[in-house]
Amino acid sequence: MFIIPAIVYFLIFAIYPMIENVILTFQSQNVSGQYIFVGLSNYKELFYTPHLGKIIDNSLIYTFIVPFIDIIFAIPLATFLKRLNKNFLLPVILLPSFIPLVTGATMWILMLNPLYGILYFVYHKDLFYTIWSIVIIDIWSSLPLATLIIYSGLKAIPKNIDEANNIDNIKGMRKLITIDIPYIKYQILAAFILMLVYGSFTFDPIYASLGVSTPFANLDLSYYSYELFFSGNIGFSAVLMTIMTAVSTVIALIFVKLTLNNKMHASRFRSIHWPNNELPKSFTIFFTVLYLLFFMLPFAWILIESFKTYNEIFSLPPLIIPLKITLSNYTYSLTNGEPYFITSIVVSILGSLLALFIGVPAAYVAARYNVGGIKFIGLVLFIYSIPLVILMIPDYAMLNYIHTINSWPGLIIIYPVMVLPIIIWMLYNFYSTFPKSYDEAAQVDGMTMFKSFRKIILPLSHDGILVAFLYAFIFAWGALIFPLAFTYSAYNMSVLYPSGAQTLTIFIGGTIGHEATQYGILAASSVLSIIPAIIITIFLRSKIDRVWRGGGIK
Amino acid sequence: MILSINNVIKKFGNFTALEINDLNFEEDRYYVVLGPSGSGKTTLLRIIAGLEFADAGKITMLNNDVTGAPAWKRDIGLVFQNYALYPHLTVYENIASPLNVMKIPRNEVIKKVNELLRVMELTDQAGKYPNQLSGGQQQRVALARAIIKRPRVLLLDEPLSNLDARVRIELRDYLKSIQREFKLTVIHVTHDPTEAMALGNNVIVLHHGRVVQNSSPKDLYNKPNDIFCARLLGTVNIISRDDLKFDDGIDYDLCEIRPEDIKITENGELEGKIESVQFLGPEILLNINMGNYHIKVSLDKYNDKYYENETVRLSFNKSTMNFYKSGKRLEKILE
Ligand SMILES: Nc1ncnc2c1ncn2[C@@H]1O[C@H](COP(=O)(O)OP(=O)(O)OP(=O)(O)O)[C@@H](O)[C@H]1O
Numbered sequence: 001m002f003i004i005p006a007i008v009y010f011l012i013f014a015i016y017p018m019i020e021n022v023i024l025t026f027q028s029q030n031v032s033g034q035y036i037f038v039g040l041s042n043y044k045e046l047f048y049t050p051h052l053g054k055i056i057d058n059s060l061i062y063t064f065i066v067p068f069i070d071i072i073f074a075i076p077l078a079t080f081l082k083r084l085n086k087n088f089l090l091p092v093i094l095l096p097s098f099i100p101l102v103t104g105a106t107m108w109i110l111m112l113n114p115l116y117g118i119l120y121f122v123y124h125k126d127l128f129y130t131i132w133s134i135v136i137i138d139i140w141s142s143l144p145l146a147t148l149i150i151y152s153g154l155k156a157i158p159k160n161i162d163e164a165n166n167i168d169n170i171k172g173m174r175k176l177i178t179i180d181i182p183y184i185k186y187q188i189l190a191a192f193i194l195m196l197v198y199g200s201f202t203f204d205p206i207y208a209s210l211g212v213s214t215p216f217a218n219l220d221l222s223y224y225s226y227e228l229f230f231s232g233n234i235g236f237s238a239v240l241m242t243i244m245t246a247v248s249t250v251i252a253l254i255f256v257k258l259t260l261n262n263k264m265h266a267s268r269f270r271s272i273h274w275p276n277n278e279l280p281k282s283f284t285i286f287f288t289v290l291y292l293l294f295f296m297l298p299f300a301w302i303l304i305e306s307f308k309t310y311n312e313i314f315s316l317p318p319l320i321i322p323l324k325i326t327l328s329n330y331t332y333s334l335t336n337g338e339p340y341f342i343t344s345i346v347v348s349i350l351g352s353l354l355a356l357f358i359g360v361p362a363a364y365v366a367a368r369y370n371v372g373g374i375k376f377i378g379l380v381l382f383i384y385s386i387p388l389v390i391l392m393i394p395d396y397a398m399l400n401y402i403h404t405i406n407s408w409p410g411l412i413i414i415y416p417v418m419v420l421p422i423i424i425w426m427l428y429n430f431y432s433t434f435p436k437s438y439d440e441a442a443q444v445d446g447m448t449m450f451k452s453f454r455k456i457i458l459p460l461s462h463d464g465i466l467v468a469f470l471y472a473f474i475f476a477w478g479a480l481i482f483p484l485a486f487t488y489s490a491y492n493m494s495v496l497y498p499s500g501a502q503t504l505t506i507f508i509g510g511t512i513g514h515e516a517t518q519y520g521i522l523a524a525s526s527v528l529s530i531i532p533a534i535i536i537t538i539f540l541r542s543k544i545d546r547v548w549r550g551g552g553i554k
Numbered sequence: 555m556i557l558s559i560n561n562v563i564k565k566f567g568n569f570t571a572l573e574i575n576d577l578n579f580e581e582d583r584y585y586v587v588l589g590p591s592g593s594g595k596t597t598l599l600r601i602i603a604g605l606e607f608a609d610a611g612k613i614t615m616l617n618n619d620v621t622g623a624p625a626w627k628r629d630i631g632l633v634f635q636n637y638a639l640y641p642h643l644t645v646y647e648n649i650a651s652p653l654n655v656m657k658i659p660r661n662e663v664i665k666k667v668n669e670l671l672r673v674m675e676l677t678d679q680a681g682k683y684p685n686q687l688s689g690g691q692q693q694r695v696a697l698a699r700a701i702i703k704r705p706r707v708l709l710l711d712e713p714l715s716n717l718d719a720r721v722r723i724e725l726r727d728y729l730k731s732i733q734r735e736f737k738l739t740v741i742h743v744t745h746d747p748t749e750a751m752a753l754g755n756n757v758i759v760l761h762h763g764r765v766v767q768n769s770s771p772k773d774l775y776n777k778p779n780d781i782f783c784a785r786l787l788g789t790v791n792i793i794s795r796d797d798l799k800f801d802d803g804i805d806y807d808l809c810e811i812r813p814e815d816i817k818i819t820e821n822g823e824l825e826g827k828i829e830s831v832q833f834l835g836p837e838i839l840l841n842i843n844m845g846n847y848h849i850k851v852s853l854d855k856y857n858d859k860y861y862e863n864e865t866v867r868l869s870f871n872k873s874t875m876n877f878y879k880s881g882k883r884l885e886k887i888l889e
């Protein structure tokens with residue numbers, strides 16, 4: 001009973017759409033808007049789309065280059081973090097992953113502007129004419145997550161193992177390769193797969209950079225199918241989405257399998273004589289500072305930009321320190337952006353609460369009574385690792401059917417698709433380690449399962465639930481695809497007849513490239529959009545690596 | 555002397571976990587460190603191992619000062635309470651891992667590991683992973699890994715506490731024979747008195763981070779330094795002077811006698827009533843109400859003719875009694 005709402009929700013808003021997509025691939029809208037069966041003609045378009053080759057190339061670059069580079073850089077960073085053992089470092093490094101991805105992309109676009117950004121001092125070409133700018137943004141925003149997963153694996157190595165290494169005199173590179181990496185092989189693979197999911201359906205940075213990049217330079221399948229959907233070519237869009245569904249299902253199944261069975265195997269690297277010396281501490285610090293610079297520079301630049309006057313922003317060479325500090329960007333952003341801010345706050349909170357409402361009982365019974373078993377958790381992880389863009393067309397039709405397009409209720413109803421899996425997975429891990437004795441005692445005292453859940457379990461697990469809620473909120477706050485697809489105007493500020501539900505992410509992401517782009521105001525809005533992430537990261541700082549230990553998060 | 559600890563102090567914050575004035579270990583002997591939970595046993599072991607460093611004092615190993623030396627520079631092996639085997643390595647690889655760091659020729663390594671596998675009766679398990687082994691087998695792998703480098707000192711932290719009773723006794727004999735075979739100095743931490751008596755050439759008793767006794771198990775049993783040590787091993791009767799007075803010019807406040815040193819005889823000088831009779835296998839333990847206090851008396855198992863509520867007379871074997879003043883044992887005894 002506890003688990004049924006979650007399953008029904010997933011079936012309606014995630015599983016059914018995937019099937020519906022396949023049906024749509026055989027259909028086309030005629031002039032009066034009705035769907036008619038057209039056989040394979042949608043598929044034929046695959047061969048007549050001129051840029052498809054380029055788009056597929058780009059998709060492959062995102063899919064494989066990004067996770068590869070992520071892992072290569074995440075392992076050293078995670079070991080440095082463990083070695084330095086400074087608690088404040090982790091939240092700082094995590095920030096790029098926790099802010100809205102659109103904001104992150106915007107920060108990079110401003111920073112890499114060849115005339116008005118920091119790039120001016122280094123290089124005078126526009127990187128956004130190529131795909132590599134998007135790759136950098138992807139890495140910047142996903143590397144922290146990869147690092148976190150690997151770091152929590154390293155932290156979970158029993159202290160005794162480290163001490164046994166100490167006694168056996170195994171250290172440095174040798175310890176890393178022969179002991180630590182095999183020990184956390186599963187986390188590394190999980191991080192790799194997650195990054196694969198992350199990179200393969202890159203969307204937000206492409207959207208944000210639309211105004212500054214050349215056509216098709218960085219387009220991938222994910223974004224292209226969204227464009228097709230928007231221009232009304234539903235059938236062909238569905239073809240691309242079906243292809244992505246197939247690809248992501250394969251990736252997701254690997255991910256689910258990996259996450260659910262965590263086996264150790266021997267390492268083949270043992271016979272090589274790896275250097276058995278520890279890097280000097282100063283090196284570790286030096287490299288960590290380099291990483292920090294990479295992560296923090298965009299933040300610093302956008303903060304500077306947000307306080308500049310219009311003239312200062314477009315001065316050449318760019319000013320590192322503004323001469324006149326102005327708050328006008330912020331006041332302008334708050335007044336013009338007000339409906340977007342309100343919408344983002346309302347739908348993120350209510351959408352996450354709805355997900356909690358559905359997710360907490362399901363996670364509890366799945367963990368405690370093994371209801372739904374491994375299949376249910378597999379379903380959760382599966383939905384967690386599919387790209388949201390593939391659900392767009394059928395979910396649009398459903399929201400349309402209940403007249404909730406372009407409204408708060410529409411977004412609130414659909415947001416759990418993206419945050420419910422996170423909530424269930426985190427709380428599943430939480431409840432799996434929750435002492436059984438509490439609710440057993442309650443039941444011995446004569447409480448029904450429902451009553452003991454409400455009276456005993458809920459009050460005792462409020463901190464776990466709070467952490468799950470904050471995570472959900474972070475991702476809801478940064479959501480782009482759903483608001484883009486299901487809204488078309490800003491909240492009209494009317495209490496009685498509310499309409500419009502465009503979010504802050506659209507406000508920020510849609511600005512660049514317009515004729516009179518106000519970079520200062522954009523910067524101010526971006527800064528405002530990352531404040532919740534900063535607050536939550538600080539709040540979670542001590543809990544972060546424990547929460548993640550169970551697995552990974554998108 | 556292979557290892558000596560002088561004036562070592564270890565603090566955690568303001569709390570002094572360990573304070574040891576003078577503690578020496580000889581070659582080829584089995585030392586058991588005994589003490590209640592929180593008495594500093596693990597801390598002592600970790601300081602000897604170099605996993606923790608003392609705040610003050612000096613540790614000398616084979617005449618070298620090793621106070622600040624890292625663990626791997628000390629001539630030690632350590633078996634962790636939960637074994638700390640590398641889960642991704644086979645039994646063979648686990649045992650070989652300390653040698654792989656040293657630049658030892660490959661066939662030498664193989665020879666050494668195989669020999670140890672044979673001694674530890676693990677040859678058939680060599681290709682398995684730790685999670686495929688029983689607790690006792692894991693323990694032997696951990697032991698093998700600890701001694702493959704032929705350390706002079708082997709440190710064991712509650713090595714038997716995770717095992718069931720039968721395996722524990724089996725491995726106990728095994729530990730002793732390994733110690734003899736390799737002429738090791740073993741320092742074995744436990745809170746199990748039976749283990750301490752069975753294994754130790756010496757028993758070192760820790761209490762609140764201090765050494766309160768360092769002697770053979772026999773002396774610890776018969777001549778405990780204080781009341782705390784007296785209570786450590788086996789059952790003991792401790793009787794206050796207010797309840798029972800022996801006037802032989804001894805100024806004491808408590809006296810102590812073991813249950814087996816009391817006899818039930820017709821002409822015993824004390825009288826009491828049997829409150830309970832416990833059959834414990836080799837012995838029978840009577841709990842006798844003496845009015846203000848109780849006395850436990852141990853009889854051998856054939857002596858089963860006593861029943862509850864029966865009144866009996868007791869006689870003490872006086873020369874085995876110990877007397878204590880302010881907790882410390884007095885040298886004086888009754889004739
Ligand atoms: N890392 C630490 N930080 C703070 N206090 C510690 C630390 N390690 C040990 N202690 C304290 O030092 C005291 C001695 O601990 P130790 O682990 O040596 O006891 P022990 O005799 O091994 O106990 P047990 O039989 O329970 O293992 C305890 O009071 C413990 O709380």
Ligand SMILES: [Mg+2]
Nearest residue numbers: 595596597711
């Ligand atoms: Mg201990």
